[in-house]
Amino acid sequence: MNRKMALLCVVGCITPSLLHAQERTPAAPRPGSAPPPAAAQPEGENEVEALVVTGQRQYGAVLGDITPEETFNAADVRALGVSSITDLLAELSPQTTSGRGGSPVVLLNGRRISGMGEIRDIPTEAIQRVEVLPEEVALKYGYSAEQKVVNIVLRQRFxxxxxxxxxxxxxxxxxxxxxxxxxxxxxxxxxxxxxxxxxxxxxxxxxxxxxxxxxxxxxxxxxxxxxxxxxxxxxxxxxxxxxxxxxxxxxxxxxxxxxxxxxxxxxxxxxxxxxxxxxxxxxxxxxxxxxxxxxxxxxxxxxxxxxxxxxxxxxxxxxxxxxxxxxxxxxxxxxxxxxxxxxxxxxxxxxxxxxxxxxxxxxxxxxxxxxxxxxxxxxxxxxxxxxxxxxxxxxxxxxxxxxxxxxxxxxxxxxxxxxxxxxxxxxxxxxxxxxxxxxxxxxxxxxxxxxxxxxxxxxxxxxxxxxxxxxxxxxxxxxxxxxxxxxxxxxxxxxxxxxxxxxxxxxxxxxxxxxxxxxxxxxxxxxxxxxxxxxxxxxxxxxxxxxxxxxxxxxxxxxxxxxxxxxxxxxxxxxxxxxxxxxxxxQIGKTPPRPTFPPGQAPWERNRGEGRREPSGQAVPGAATTPSTSAPNQQAQASDQPQGLNLLQGAQSPGGGERPGPAAGPSAPGGGDRGFGGPGGFRGGPGGFGGGFGPPGGGAARxxxxxxxxxxxxxxxxxxxxxxxxxxxxxxxxxxxxxxxxxxxxxxxxxxxxxxxxxxxxxxxxxxxxxxxxxxxxxxxxxxxxxxxxxxxxxxxxxxxxxxxxxxxxxxxxxxxxxxxxxxxxxxxxxxxxxxxxxxxxxxxxxxxxxxxxxxxxxxx
Incomplete structure (x- = not known):
């Protein structure tokens, strides 16, 4: 066993270097566009979900007005340190156990699924929030009332x-x-x-x-x-x-x-x-x-x-x-x-x-x-x-x-x-x-x-x-x-x-x-x-x-x-x-301040290719990395690629923040989500992956x-x-x-x-x-x-x-x-x-x- 453990350590260190993650550069900025004012970060929190218009239902919410017994946001899920939805449900077994003996009903974005095969292999990084609801909610989806309900809401882009x-x-x-x-x-x-x-x-x-x-x-x-x-x-x-x-x-x-x-x-x-x-x-x-x-x-x-x-x-x-x-x-x-x-x-x-x-x-x-x-x-x-x-x-x-x-x-x-x-x-x-x-x-x-x-x-x-x-x-x-x-x-x-x-x-x-x-x-x-x-x-x-x-x-x-x-x-x-x-x-404590960099010296602006491409794959004229095209005060062009993904692939916005996206409502739940790039996200939030260039300390404790x-x-x-x-x-x-x-x-x-x-x-x-x-x-x-x-x-x-x-x-x-x-x-x-x-x-x-x-x-x- 010791020999196999040693081999695993070697393979674990070598394997990532043999695989190649494709780098995708951000779309070209719109000329003359000015950055919108940054939204205030709530004190004591480092994860912001999609903005919700007052009076409208939250994206992915279940039917009815029964309040969830527990709600876990993206930071909570990352803090569990699990890999997939299967692992997540096992980790949350105490919260999802029903006194009636049934296994929990699992919904995706507030909707029925044909079976666990639809979602079991989804990585937890794609999860926006998880809700645990009482057995009575199962009735609203055609199930019997002997199982608790777990509603998993995914990010819109990942x-x-x-x-x-x-x-x-x-x-x-x-x-x-x-x-x-x-x-x-x-x-x-x-x-x-x-x-x-x-x-x-x-x-x-x-x-x-x-x-x-x-x-x-x-x-x-x-x-x-x-x-x-x-x-x-x-x-x-x-x-x-x-x-x-x-x-x-x-x-x-x-x-x-x-x-x-x-x-x-x-x-x-x-x-x-x-x-x-x-x-x-x-x-x-x-x-x-x-x-x-x-x-x-x-x-x-x-x-x-x-x-x-x-x-x-x-x-x-x-x-x-x-x-x-x-x-x-x-x-x-x-x-x-x-x-x-x-x-x-x-x-x-x-x-x-x-x-x-x-x-x-x-x-x-x-x-x-x-x-x-x-x-x-x-x-x-x-x-x-x-x-x-x-x-x-x-x-x-x-x-x-x-x-x-x-x-x-x-x-x-x-x-x-x-x-x-x-x-x-x-x-x-x-x-x-x-x-x-x-x-x-x-x-x-x-x-x-x-x-x-x-x-x-x-x-x-x-x-x-x-x-x-x-x-x-x-x-x-x-x-x-x-x-x-x-x-x-x-x-x-x-x-x-x-x-x-x-x-x-x-x-x-x-x-x-x-x-x-x-x-x-x-x-x-x-x-x-x-x-x-x-x-x-x-x-x-x-x-x-x-x-x-x-x-x-x-x-x-x-x-x-x-x-x-x-x-x-x-x-x-x-x-x-x-x-x-x-x-x-x-969250315990405040999120550490994000570092700032001189124009052209931010880590996400290093080692970029000579050209950029829009989501359609067409080259963007004049996309070479220059102070004028990569200045911190330029707004990124919207694309289908997740904002958190852009951040991970070298498109982090100056100061460690995310590039502003379109306003989000119920019809576009992920449009303005800080997602993985939000404070404490992949740059080192609790349990997060981190893009590697986040603020010192990587975020407050959770x-x-x-x-x-x-x-x-x-x-x-x-x-x-x-x-x-x-x-x-x-x-x-x-x-x-x-x-x-x-x-x-x-x-x-x-x-x-x-x-x-x-x-x-x-x-x-x-x-x-x-x-x-x-x-x-x-x-x-x-x-x-x-x-x-x-x-x-x-x-x-x-x-x-x-x-x-x-x-x-x-x-x-x-x-x-x-x-x-x-x-x-x-x-x-x-x-x-x-x-x-x-x-x-x-x-x-x-x-x-x-x-x-x-x-x-x-x-x-």
Whole structure:
């Protein structure tokens, strides 16, 4: 690993010098034009978005009047030190986690997308702001109200090619992961083009790489023929094209393909002589195509999205038997799945009321799923080919009751109510319905309340119903009934007997953003969830589970030898929880003054070519660099090229500022945006790339703090109708990882200055205990509390003016060093005698432990 790390450092230093970023000079100035007065810079801020005309909606804002829980501007996003939207969503997981359990809905510029493939590879430098909104906003876009909404607003103009090389591995050794990501983005008022490719390889991690006590032989060392983590290889490509058509419709197409292969060692063979160890190999080939058509007018916004997904999966599992003419020594499982869907969503005002518009969102959709699954075990083939078609419809109505803006019962603040209805007719489950209603109220501007109730029926997925049967030998599980670790044949795949589940969720929420403390927000939510017939992975091996599902267990002389771990329907699940959080982000100190230079001596005026070209590519007469054409008081000619890009490519305006652009309004959101060239932008703003010629210090420091605390008040599960409930907070467990921790805390802290950044994230969960079975001699198992701390350090070398001046190829380069699980904290499990069961050794629960990742990223503008 050390040799590979050294190689990465060398490659990271050499690669940028081998690649060439095209320099684009600014357009010729207009003769006789005088510079407009510079806009005043707000004190304490170093990022200015597009100017917005008072009384008009902010560019990229979502539908409705619900206030975002959190808003991150471009400087905040840069301060996170992440590379793409995928990384951004992972970093903002505490802010986007919903108590209802759904993954966040992602919008782009306040509009629907066909899927994450449209935006996942967009670099964070292209982001103007990010908004996190409550679950109720999802209804306005045709989604269910069980997911928070993340609205990502892009800059109007941006152009960059990126390459990132990374290497990671645990400090204890045993596994190394290498990754290469390359992408290209062209973003302007005509649309965008995004191309990306990723390659990743991970070595396998073996039991012999860790200090483990083996079960066989008893007390022996870990086996070199058993994997803790598989070898894994991944390759993916993604392409997105967006164009604005003549009729004002925004059209987007997205295509992607991926290949994944993993290989695991299952243990040493005892019978076969042709192998040292048994293996399981899995291969997945995926393809995706999606499109979005979207148009917005003063009265109506509509979107049509479509997706088609294809997956081909194969699994080969060695058996420890001697093959014969009729019996194979390798089990095979193969599945081909195809899914297609089409959704039309329209939103508009039905009537004008004193408090505002009565608005409606209507969604009509159709979907089809087809699965062909088969498996071969011992020469015997089994399989099924289920299919499903469905048609769905949804309507959501928003009725304003009072309004400060429209001066109707203004003393009561802003109050609106919502009603939403949905029906989904499935060919194999009949008609499933969803009913929801709620209200939002803001008595005064800093405070808003939300209350909502949702009742929803959900069918199991096609893979849960008809996935191929896979038999994996020598899987280690802990038998809570006997208090021992055993090796079993584990059966996985689809369960055709699954039923639809019915969920009811009550939410009470409050958000507070004090006007006296800029950048501070507080929110708290209470969720009460009740689910009938919940679909669940197979529970832990306890006496209660065996009593509820006896046919899933096979024992020989009392010892568990086979476990059917396919999904099941439980009888009922009850959950009450409170989740509250605090976010604080702001600039600390004032932005340092920008340097001034004599005419013709500014860094952006050095080493220029003999001629300039306009955006059309035509040469500009008299464009040679002379004091008359490059004087600081000349105004740049407008072009489609982003202002921040001009700055990065040598077109910075004197004094470190940006060249003035056209006035910006809602129709031209990026026209006057300071963008990347604004104070503290690429010349060294917090987390920014920097053009290398910014003011000393590169901008003021920026601080970000976040704290989220989830308190589980009630977590009960009924495995079977009439059975006693399992209290997951008091001695019972639904999975082998223990009970439900009563408290879970997530914390984040970050600071950036002069392109140097540090981010610390931490999570903590309280201890749990699992009661022993009636005949268990080892007693109850206690799972310790766990604290995990991660540290990420990054340096945007562009912000180091002297360094970039001496080594220009370092412009746009960022180096990141990340430590995951900084203190190598691992769960500790003890029984009543103080012993640790074999299956709960710390290196089994967390094989990687503390890991280190070094990455070098280069942006070519």
């Amino acid at each position: 152009r960059a090619n990126t390459a990132e090389l990374g290497m990671a591995g645990p400090t204890e050794g045993g596994q190394t992961t290498e990754q290469l990501d390359v992408s290209s983005l062209r973003l302007n008022r005509d649309g965008r083009l995004n191309l990306a490719a990723k390659v990743q390889h991970s070595d396998e991690l073996l039991e012999s790489d860790r200090d483990l006590v083996s079960r066989s032989p008893a007390g022996g060392e870990g086996s070199p023929y058993r994997s803790l983590l598989p070898r894994n290889d991944q390759v993916s490509v993604n392409a997105v094209l967006n164009r604005v058509l003549k009729n004002g419709v925004s059209a987007t197409v997205n295509g992607s393909a991926g290949y994944t292969e993993s290989n695991s060692l299952l243990g040493e063979t005892r019978i076969r002589s042709d192998l040292d160890g048994l293996e399981q190999n899995s291969r997945d080939l995926t393809g995706h195509f999606g499109f979005t058509l979207d148009k917005q007018t003063d009265k109506l916004r509509w979107s049509l999205t479509g997706n088609y997904d294809h997956t081909d999966s194969r699994t080969l599992t060695d058996r420890d038997i001697v093959a014969t003419a009729t019996v194979s020594s390798t089990d095979r499982a193969h599945s081909i799945s195809d899914t297609a869907n089409l959704q039309l969503v329209a939103n508009g005002a039905l009537a004008r009321l004193p408090a505002g518009d009565l608005s409606a969102t209507v969604k009509l959709g159709a979907e089809g799923s087809w699965l062909d699954a088969s498996s071969w075990r011992g020469g015997v083939k089994s399989g099924n080919d289920p299919s499903r078609t469905s048609g769905n419809a949804q309507i959501s109505l928003d009725l304003p009751i009072t309004s400060r803006k429209n001066d109707f019962l203004a003393a009561a603040g802003d109050l609106s109510v919502n009603l939403n209805l949905a029906a989904n007719h499935l060919s194999d489950f009949g008609t499933l319905t969803t009913v929801g209603y709620g209200a939002t109220w803001s008595p005064v501007k800093p405070v808003s309340f939300i209350v909502s109730m949702t009742q929803q029926e959900t069918a199991p997925t096609m893979s849960q119903l008809g996935g191929p049967m896979v038999y994996t030998p020598d899987v280690r599980v802990f038998d809570f009934v006997k208090g021992e670790t055993v090796n079993v044949i584990r059966v996985s795949g689809g369960n055709p007997d699954l039923k639809a589940e019915e969920k009811r969720v009550l939410k009470l929420g409050v958000t507070f953003k004090p006007t006296s403390i800029n950048g501070l927000s507080l929110n708290a939510n209470y969720f009460r969830t009740r689910i009938d017939d919940p679909i669940s992975g197979f529970p832990a091996v306890t006496a209660e589970t065996e009593a509820a599902f006896p046919d899933r267990f096979t024992r020989v002389n009392g010892q568990l030898v086979r476990l059917d771990a396919r999904s099941v329907n439980l009888a009922r699940q009850e959950s009450d929880q409170v989740r509250w959080g605090i976010n604080f982000t702001r 601080l970000q703090l976040a704290l989220y605390h989830t308190i589980h008040l009630r977590e009960r599960v009924y495995l079977d109708a009439g059975a006693q409930p399992l209290d997951l907070l008091n001695g019972d467990a639904l999975n082998s990882g223990g009970g439900q921790p009563k408290h879970e805390i997530e914390a984040q802290a970050g600071v950036t200055k002069n392109g140097l950044g540090a981010r610390l994230t931490a999570s903590w969960q309280s201890a749990t205990e699992v009661n022993a079975g009636p005949g268990n001699p080892s007693g109850a198992l206690r799972f310790s509390d766990v604290t995990t701390v991660n540290l990420r350090l990054f340096a945007n070398l562009s912000a180091q003016r002297d360094l970039v001046a001496a080594h220009p190829f370092l412009r746009g380069t960022r180096v990141t060093l990340a430590l995951t699980n900084l203190f190598d904290e691992k769960p500790k499990v003890r029984d009543a005698n103080g012993a640790t069961p074999i299956n709960y050794q710390p290196d089994y629960l967390d094989p990687l432990g503390r890991s280190l990742k070094l990455s070098v990223r280069k942006v070519f503008f």
